[in-house]
Structure formats: structure tokens, C-alpha cells
Amino acid sequence: MTNTPLEKDVEKYLVNQCAKRRWLSYKFISSETGVPxxxxxxxxxxxxFLELKRARGGRLSARQKHVINKLDTLGANVAVLYGHEGVAQWLADRDSEH
Known part of the structure; x- marks a missing residue:
């Protein structure tokens, strides 16, 4: 059995990588469920707006899908990132834009 990092580990990786780049990363705490x-x-x-999931077994709830769809419909930048690999790819894509 492989050791798949937990969602909190994926989030910690994102936060650390953003800090290295001097990007702001805020924990989104809302009174509404399903927000990234x-x-x-x-x-x-x-x-x-980033929703983070573990690489294996990470699934979006119906409510998360609904909120992500609403954000996307409004033209917001929203992504679901799976595991360290998903975060690394998102970071590389953003790095290439700047």
C-alpha cells in the first residue's frame, strides 16, 4: 500500500510553495458549505479559488461541484488540484504566465 498524502498535506505544500513565490494564500472559511x-x-x-484533494480517493461533494460551477459561470479562476502533482502543475502553469 502506498502512502498517499492527506488533503492537509497537499494544502501545506501549496501554502509553502506560494510563500516561496511571495504570493498570498488565504484559507477560505465561509458560513456557506462547499467553498474552495x-x-x-x-x-x-x-x-x-483552489479546491485541494488528495491524489487518490479525493472526491468533490455535490455541494463543492455546485459552488465551483457557480464560480466558473461567473468567470472566476477556479481549479481543483489533486495531490502534490496537481499543485505542482498548477504552480508551473502560473509561473510560466509571470
Missing amino acids: DRIVILPGGAVW
């Missing part, structure tokens, strides 16, 4: 885990603000003011 993190808000990341990049240079130039781009704002991303």
Missing part, C-alpha cells in the same frame, strides 16, 4: 479551500492572489492581482 484556498484563495491565492498572484502578482498583477489575479485571484484563484
